[in-house]
Structure formats: structure tokens, C-alpha cells
Amino acid sequence: MYELEILVQVLILGLANGALFALIALGYTLVYGIIELINFAHGDVYMIGTFTALTVVLQLGLTRGSPPEVLFLGLVLALVVAMVACALLNTAIERLAYRPLRNAPRLAPLISAIGVSFILMNVGLHWYGASQVRFPDLLPNIDLLRDVLGLPTAIHFTTKDLFVLVLTVPLLVGLNLFVARTKLGKAMRATAQDREAAALMGIDINQTIALTFLLGGALAGAAGFLSGLYNNTAWFQQGFRGGLMAFTAAVLGGIGNLTGAVLGGFIIGVVSALSDFYLDPRWTQAIVFAILILIMVFRPSGLLGEQLPEKV
């Protein structure tokens, strides 16, 4: 394999994982954009998404050998269940743990979010135990470049990679359109800009914030489903690690900025893949956190965020 081909291979892996980070990062950025809260529990909602999808898959008894139509319907069901479960969970968390603290000092909801994160982690621990669980490998793993297109290359771009991108891109585009074009999206943007003024204009603030958590939760559910299928593993601590990576992505892109979160997700995915391959996987997490610190220090507004004057 030529060096260039290795690089491309690493990039493909990075982009696929980056797509997952982007989905989770959107949840962070949506919530931060609207109520300026780092939803610490978001990573664990994503973990619950993987676990829900895994439970559906195991209950249906899906395997690689299942008939294609059964497999397809089963996967659609797992995706829908994971998305709905996470959307409802995220909304419930907002209602119970964050809404009562909306006017409290900013430390209070953050600590409450950490508490919720611990609760969810413990739920995961009881659900599938302390060690990593195998997520069945259900997707056909056909090499598209060489076996299908007949290109003379050693790069693997499989149906699995394609599946992640095919499912992620419409979700990302759909969310952007929703926020930019629909009336509810406009309400979200208005609430983010000035909650009181938005309320005076007749926007139901509580409903709009709940909707934001609903959307973020649904995306986290989709990411959980995809991550299980793509990486073939589920673990109760994946939410904490994955959540921090995705949060870094959101900050890198400029927290509160949807396009920025997606861009940040892909960058973090690629950087992790490069570090995994060229350096040492053991240092990847440290490198990502170092990036997080550097952005926070030198450009807290992120790549695409606006430089806002400090509120006094």
C-alpha cells in the first residue's frame, strides 16, 4: 500500500467517525445556543441511544444472515426507536433537571447536568454491565472501490462507510433547513437571541426549549445507533468519552453555530484517526483535549463563531 493510499484510508475512517461526532456535537451546540448550558448529560443520552438500538436488535434476533427485507425493516425500527427514546429522554431531562434552574446561578444547572450524566451512566452499567458489549455486525461490508467499481486501488471504501455518510448527511442538512427555514426554527433562533423579547413576541419559550432538547436527543439517538453498527461495540462509558470529543467538536466549530458543529465534528474525527494511526491511539484523547484547551484559550469563539462582546 502506498503512503498516499494509507492516508486516504485513514481519512475515510476519520470522516465516518467525524460524522458521528457531528451528530452529537449538534446536540451540544443546539442546547448551548439556546440556554447557554453545557448539557453534560448529552454524551450519555447518546450512549443510551446505542444501548436502545442494541436491545432492539437483540430482541428481534437480527443477524447478518437474516433475510435482507427483515434486516432492513429491523434496522429502521432500531433507528426509529433509538431516536424517539433519546428525544423523549432528553426532553424529560430538561423538564426535570434544568427547567427549574433556568434562573438560578449558572453553576447550578451545570452541576445538575453532571448529576444526570452520572445517573444515565449508572443506568447503562445496570443495563449491559461494566465491560464492553459486542454490537452485532449487521451491515454488509462490501468494498465499493475495488470489488464493485473495479478500480485498481488498495483503499477500502465499504458499504459500511457509505451507510454512515448516507444516513448522517440528510440529518445534518435537514436540521440546518429546519432551523433556517421553518417557523419553529425561527422561534428557536429568536429564543436563543433574546429570551424575554421572544416571549413578548408570543413565542412559547418552554415549548421552544423543549423542542431544542427533543431535536438534540433525536440526533444523539441516531448517532448512538450508527456508532453501534459502525464500531460494533457498546459500552456504558462511551458517552463520557464520545461526549467530550463531540463537545470539543462543537467548541472548535464555534459553540451555538450549527455549521460549525458539523465542521468541528469532521475535523475532530479526522484528527483522531490521524493520531490513532500515525502517533499512538493512547495519546489521541490527550491530543483532542489539548486542542480543546488551545481553542478555549486562543479563540473561544471557535472557527465559525462570532466574537461576542462580554455581557456585564
Added chain:
Amino acid sequence: MALNARRPRRSTRVHKGLPFAIALAVVLLYPFIDGPVLAPLFGAPTLGIMIPVLIFTLLALGLNIVVGYAGLLDLGYAAFFAIGAYTAAFLTSPVSPLPFRTDFWIALAVSWLVAAVFGVILGAPTLRLRGDYLAIVTLAFGEIVPRVFLNLESWTGGSRGMNPIGRPHLLGYELGVTPLEIGGLVLGPQVPWYYLIVAIGLLSIWAITRLYDSRLGRAWVAMREDEVAAASMGINLVHTKLWAFALGASFSGFAGAIFASIFQFIDPFQFDFSISIMVLAMVILGGLGNIWGVLAGGIVLGLFDRGISAQVSVWLRGLGTALGIPALATIDLSRSRLMIFGIALVLLMLLRPEGLFPSARRRAELHPEESEVAARGELTYGARLPVER
């Protein structure tokens, strides 16, 4: 300004001598009542549980400076604990990569200093940040530091950890090895450790209360309340913040060195995120900014985490068996440690965000409607203003 700059009331100092004397007597006599009184009650001596609890309480005292006094939310405090522990291990352990070894007492002082220096190093980049951004950066540091210790395998032994670690010598006696005999009374090997921790704890409490009443302490509180106002009153924010980070971190240096020496073994997994949160929860439970509250919070939460949850499980299982409730009969609360912790944090924030024993000032901030003035009925509409004669 200088004309009426009266010293503020010493809010954190002990006013009531008697309760303090009683508490001190209980603390000092505890090892003697542990064996004969507490051991039959709990089925085993409690000192083994008490020692880690006290170490964590020592950590909580340090974190209280950063979070409670200066108002800087630090989610990576375990990093300094790790730095303190590894410094002590490097200086005293036979497996250390350093070409020399020192005595434990020197290592203790060096750990204190190294932790303080790292407090400044890790604090410096965060100076411009506020609130939750600061929290995230400290969290990232808290994740990076144990990972560095894990990955620098040739120095730290990586996941195998470091063992053994030097013990303190005092007057020719090595702490924690042999039972101590004083005039026919035999005390377990852990008892001298207990007194060492208590001594360091009392020293820390004394230092921290003095600090709180000092110019620096008042600057911390002013900064916590309003950075802009504090800066315009002439407080140097950079110095004030860095001192908070340095002093806050330094106490975890003590705790880390003692922790390493007592348990004779450290590995990077002992210093993960849950430790940072545990210590933070101790500070918040007790009451941010109130040193006695933090002490109480640390001991209550630490005991719950280390001992009570297992004990309560046993009781609940007994109750479940007696009542014929199978779910209760097989309960094991220690598996739900995180959940109990999480629920406690959420409930605390919802019901009593100022903690169980808040400082008077904090309480007034969080409940303006119940502030002393309003409670006395003064300054409300129609009330007669007190006339000074």
C-alpha cells in the same frame, strides 16, 4: 476607601469555644473508641474507612478555596491529587526513575510545592475564561494528566502503577508498619497515620481560615461576586486567580502524598473524573465557601461512599427478606454508587443549591428574599427605619 476600611467580621473563625473543644476531643479520642465501641457496632473497626474519607475531605478543603471562595469551577481537581501522589512516589519509591530518593517528609513538602506550581501552570491559560468555559478547560486538564501518567510507562509504570512508596519516619519509628505501644496500650499501625492526617487537616483549616480573613481572601470573594467591580476597585484579577489555583492545588499535594504513602500503591485510574466530581460534590453538599460545612460534607459523603452504602445494603436486604420483597432482598447499593451520587447532585441543586451548611453570605446571595434585613421586617414598605442616636 481607606478611611472606613474596617476589617470584616471574622465569619469563619470559631466563636463558640465549647463545641469546638468537644469536636476536637472526639476527633483526638476516636482511635481509642474505634476498637472497643465502634467495631462491635459495625462489625469491623472503622478506622480503615475513616482514613481515605479524611484524605478526600482534605481534598475538599483545597477545592473549596478554588470553587467556594474564588468562584472558579474546577472540574479537574483530581489532576492535582495525582500530581501530588506521583511526586511523592517519584521521590520515595524504589521503582522511581529519579537518580535519588528523599525522606517522606521532604517528599510531602515537595508534593505540596509541585502541586501549587502545577496549579499556576494549569491555571494560567484559563485566566481569561469564565464560568462553564473554565470548567471545561479544567476538565480537559483533569483528563490529560492521568493519561500522561498512564502513557509515560517507562517512568510511571503505566497501568501497573507504582509500588511500594516510602513511609514517614518519626523519632526512629516507621509509620504504618508495626503497631504502636505506649505504656501497655497497643494501637494499630493505622493510628499514627490518622493523627498525621488530623494534624495536617487542622493545620490546613487554620491556614485556610486565616487566608479567608486576609486581604487575599476578601479579594477572592469580591472577584467571585463580580469580576468587573472587583477589578475596578483595584484588585489584580490575575494575581488573585493564580493564588486561588496555586493554594487550592497545594492542599491536594498534601493529600496525594499521604494517599500514596498510606496505600503504598498508585496507578492512573485512581485519579479519574469521578474523583474530581466526588470532591466537588463534597464541597457543594456541605455548602460552598463554608469551611465547616465542607468538612461535614466531605465526611458525610465520604462515609456514605466508602462504608455506609454497603452497610445500608445489608440492612435493606435484611428488611427485604423479612418483608418478602425479592427486589429489596438482593439490593446492592454499591453498584448504584454513581446513580445515588447523581440523584444527590440533582436534588441538591433543585432543593438547596447553597448546600446543607452554607456560609451566611452565600445563603443571602441565593435567597435574597430571606436576607436578614428582610426577615427582620426592616426596610420594607411602611416600616419604621431604626433611628440611630
